Amino acid sequence: MIQAFLVRRGSAGLGSLRNLGKFALFFATSVHCSLTPPIKFRRILKQIWFIGWNSLLVICLTGLFTGMVLALQGYTSLKRVGSEAFLGPLVTLSLVRELGPVLCSLMVAGRAGSAITAEIGIMRVQEQIDALELMGLNPFRYLVVPNLLASILSLPVLGMIFNIVGIFGGYLIGVRLLGLNEGTYFNEIRNYLEWNDILGGIYKLVSFGILIAWISCFKGFHASRGADGDSAATTSAVVTTSVAILVWDYFVTSVVF
């Protein structure tokens, strides 16, 4: 009985190790294909359109309301200690250093990451990836590299847009609704926002972009056969990416800031 238990645990552990190895190998292959020709520029542009442009509306909406709620909460808290003047820096630094990159990436993971997994998963199930291979073409160059590069390029831009719209949302609530002085709001932002804050946010966005493309493509590539397999892969991709973003965020924050 003990032996059976140990065998079960052991084989489960080995299975997890194997999957981890596959996951790492997938990333190494993706990076190798991203750095060596031929690069499919048209597909990269198409994916930038899909990941970046098509996410713009949801990013703007999320950014606007995040900035608005930050201003509303922040103003109330700051007023208690008589520091309402710092509302601008509070909203801006919260967005630029933390909420912008994280929320923006979570939104992209939910919208574009899930679609990438579903698309690649269906291609796997319908043997379209096998068909690519049998034409002598490398599926990584068609399916993974464009998503990886598009994600790396799109996320920082989306994150910056998120931040700007969020700061504007904070302005709407803080200045227009709650009566804070407009000059104070923007001048204090100028006084307290540093380049390192912006750069740190960009580092986060780039690394989250890599995570989104890596996990989404991997899950799609290894979707099991059938509709169930594809839906399970999509769900798993969104959950795994979201958790990975939050965990990775802690480590990046501790190193960068």
Place this chain on the structure above:
Amino acid sequence: MIRVENLCKSLHGKTVLNDISFEVASNEFIAIIGMSGSGKSVLLKHLVGLMQADSGTIRFEGKKLNDMTTRELETLRSRMGFVFQNGALFDSMTVFDNVAFPLKERGEVGRTEILERVQGVLDQVGLSGMGHKYPSEISGGMAKRTALARALICEPDYLLFDEPTTGLDPIIRKSMLKLFKTTQARLKSTGIIVSHDIPEVFHIVHKVALLYQGSFLVIDTPEALFRSKDPIVRQFIRGDIDGPIRYN
């Protein structure tokens, strides 16, 4: 030339291919027949490197498939035309783009030539004027013909068909099989077709291999199979319910 030696494969603890050995000479067209689930498609996937054998070797023109570098394997595959059972068409592309895809991606020919060659091959498979449609807008037979057109566009040295006529009506099936034969003869390709279309497939191939319980029971000419006294071969070719083959 394709040579397979002592190929073995087990899936989920069950032996699917057991010591398979055979050879397909250049310009030869061979059919692999056998019961459903007997491992025909698995064998075909091993031949193109989509699945790895537990043991045994596969050689293309004397070179071991397992010893090939990624680039060599890609080069070999670019000389193959493979028709999947379900077509495996790219559903985000039109019929024209599906067929043109391998040519475009190789970048060896100009736009005008691509247009001419795609139109030509679509004419051959009876799909003239259907190039603008998406796979979801065409029938199963048309999808299979599109898959065939895509496999033929680069005029491959090896043609591999995995049950390409399953689910088609008898007339289209016969016309497709005839098309396979004429194409294989025209291109002087080495061909393997996995099929259940007995006896129609016998009329287009040089040899037939019957896969039974993981091994080839017989590899011979279609005429020899028709004359065979082996009860398993006879039952399978005639489609008799009674006989040594039993479905559980």
